[in-house]
Amino acid sequence: MDYMDLKLPNHLGIIMDGNGRWATSRGLSRSEGHREGARNLKSLLSYIFDKGIFCVSLYAFSTENNKRDKKEVDYLMKLFMKLFKEEFSFLKDLDVKVVFSGRIHFLPSDVWSAASFLEEETKMCKSGILNICLNYGGQYEIVDMVKKISLDVMEGRIMASDITKEVVLENLYQNLPPLDFVIRTSGEKRTSNFMIYQAAYAEYYFPETYFPDFSEKEFDLAILEYNKRKRRFGGN
Ligand code: IPE
Ligand code: IPE
Ligand code: MG
Secondary structure, X not given: OOOOOOOOOOEXXXXXXXXXXHHHOOOOOHHHHHHHHHHHHHHHHHHHHHOOOOEEEEEEEEHHHHHOXXXXXXXXXXXXXXXXXXXXXXXXXXXXXXXXXXXXXXXXXXXXXXXXXXXXXXXXXXXXXXXXXXXXXXXXXXXXXXXXXXXXXXXXOOOHHHOOHHXXXXXXXXXXXXXXXEXXXXXXXXXXXXXXXXXXXXXXXXOOOOHHHOOHHHHHHHHHHHHHOOOOOOOO
C-alpha cells in the first residue's frame, strides 16, 4: 500500500492478543501460539518502522499474566530472553532505540539482564523508539509514579503544589509522547490495563484477527481506519 498521503500515528500501541486461541484452534499448544506471535512480531515491526512510525509501545506481558500456568509463564520468559539476546538486533540496524516499561526487576534475573543488554545495545539509536511493556500494569505504573513523586516531595525536591501533568509524565516508566492509536488484535474490546494514562485521547481499533495472523495487509487496513478518525481532543 502507498503510505504517501496517509497520516501516521506518532505513537502506536499494540496489544498483541490471541496467541493462545490461534494455537488451540489448530490443535497446537499455547506455547506454539506465542512462538508464532513472536515470529510475526519481528516482520511486523520492520514493516511498521520502515513506514516511518516513530514510537511503538508493545504489550508483551502484563502483571496479571503471572496468574497463568507456570509452564506457560516459563515458556514466555525463555522466549523473551531469546528475542532480546539474539533476535532483536535488527532493531539496531533500523536505528530504533529499545526501552522497557514495567516491574522488570520482579522477573527472573536472566530476563531483565537480556532486556538491559538490548537497551544498552540500542541506546544511541535515534530514528525510532520501541517501548516494550513487560510485567507491566497501567495501575502499577500509576502507583510507582506516585511513590517516586511522594519521595521527591518528602525529600524537598518538589512542592506538592508544583505537581503538573508534565511532572507526572516524567515520573512514569518512560517519558513518551501520548498514544495516538492502539490496536488490539483478537476481537477483545478492552484495554486490560495497557498504558491507561498515556492513552487518554488515543483512538482504538479492534480487529478480529489473532496476533500470529496480523499481517502487513491487516496493518495497512488499520492505518486506513486511523485516517478515517476525526480526533477532537475535547474541542469542536
Ligand atoms: C497474548 O495472547 C499474549 C500474552 C498475553 C502474553 P494470549 O496468550 O492472551 O492469547 P489468548 O487471548 O489466550 O488467545
Ligand atoms: C493483555 O492480554 C496482555 C497482553 C497482550 C500482554 P490478556 O489476554 O492478558 O488480557 P485479558 O485477560 O483477556 O483481559
Ligand atoms: Mg489474551
